[in-house]
Amino acid sequence: MHLANDQLAEPVIAIRGLYKRFGDRVAVDGIDLTVPKGICYGLLGPNGAGKTTTLRMIYGVTFPTSGRIEVFGLDIAQHRRSIRNRLGVTLQDNSLIEPLTPEENLRVFARYHLMDEADINQRVDELIEFLELSSHRDVPVRDLSGGFQRRLAIALSLVNRPELIVLDEPTTGLDPAVRLALWSRVRALRNEGATVLLTTHYMDEAERLCDRVGIITDGKLIAEGAPRTLIAETLAQDTIELDCSPQEEARLLDGLSMRVHRLRAGERLMLHVDHSVALIDHIRSRSTDDELHIIARPTTLEDVFLALTGTSLELGE
């Protein structure tokens, strides 16, 4: 990432004081967000956090209760058509024309962008190759596997060669191989200069794919930064996991001099510390169970996500 350049260049998305209410329910509660050109930005958050609502406001089909959104330096409230002409959106749920083939779906979609026939022919071939759909080019969509359908849905959003690509949970429900393949396509698009804004529930995906992530809960952006920086700023670098009851925990951790961040989910206890070796030694010396299974691993974005959003989890220092 070239932070200096990013900050000089005009951001692709600039959101100020965004607020959206549906009746009594506040879906987005004062978000400020800037997405510089050419990066992959990941929006993370639990179910119902307001991710899809935020995306819909960015491409202008949900109208903010208050706040301002600029895309490509243009106000979305005034330039919906011209902004949407330059971006592509993959919806959370595929919306494909089931009786038609991938090729026919692409052609229909290209017409929505008023592309001419010659351009459509070229672009259809490019996208079928880019998303490796050629083996299923002439198969009706309803006969395709979930992975192929999702790839086609993404291909549709690329038909107009968008400068900004918005992907709402692009890999939910896909097998690991398909996810890997899609990640490489997203990276390729970003490397060609496109800006990507995606949402995901997979923290490994965000960590590997995104230059920057923002975590939303209850409509508020509560943390933001590059995944590595965010991890370093929020939690210690090492994590150990073990199963134990709260009473056992008190005994195991008794007399501990180092600072530990605890997070419990049922029997599972996660401890974040700077140096796991000393902590493991301490626990082992106090444990009566010689077989006690302890996992030591680096702290991940998932830990940060759980620590920041885990409302149902017990937290403590």
Place this chain on the structure above:
Amino acid sequence: MSVSPRHALAVWCRNASMYSRTWKWNLLPNFFEPVFYLTAVGIGVGAYIQEMGGMPYVAFLAPGLVCVSAMNGASFEVTYNVYVRLTFEKSYDAMLTTPIEPDDVLAGEILWALTRASIYGGSFFLIVVAFGLAPLPHSLLAIPVLMLTGLLFASIGMAFSVNVYTIDYFSFYFTLFLTPLFLFSDVFFPLDERLTPIWQWVAECLPLLHPVRLARAAFSGNASLPLVTWDLTYIVGLSTLLLAIARRGIRRRLTS
């Protein structure tokens, strides 16, 4: 924002490319339906009813049935098909990620329903001509009439569909709305001979009555100018009103 004709056409194209898949199967029953009606009435009912409205029964039926088939063509499109695209397929949500706006969606769908109405009504009309029941050339005026029928019923159906939240309501639409219209709109018997003046005024509210009366005028070649003016005003006026309602509804359904 107002309608962009090229984007509306892209919406129309989407439906057309679906239809181009199945048109042979769709069109075939379309040709048989009028043949069945006309032969059944011609050799069956028509044998008992010598004359109606001053002409052989089968000739009396022809113009009304042409309108009914245009009505059905438009209605199926803007009810079940629109509802499926709106809720299950989410086609409109996909369109709205492109420069297409809700108004273009509405315009494209109405245009498409009109196309289907013209195909349905038009093929029925051809059969009626082949049976020698449509005196040419003046009955050719039935073609614009069946397009108006399409517009009217596309508008009614659309205003209904975008304000309905379960697919079950459509069976009400067909059995409690379209079926009585079909039976009581001057298609099967001349209303003015059977109804008391009060009820004739009530009957003027029925949407199908007006296209049928216009089609009858086209077939017979004589029309009363005030009546034609009233029928046209009714069709255009009601369509405009319902399109405005549909427009509000579709915006509410697609944007928030």
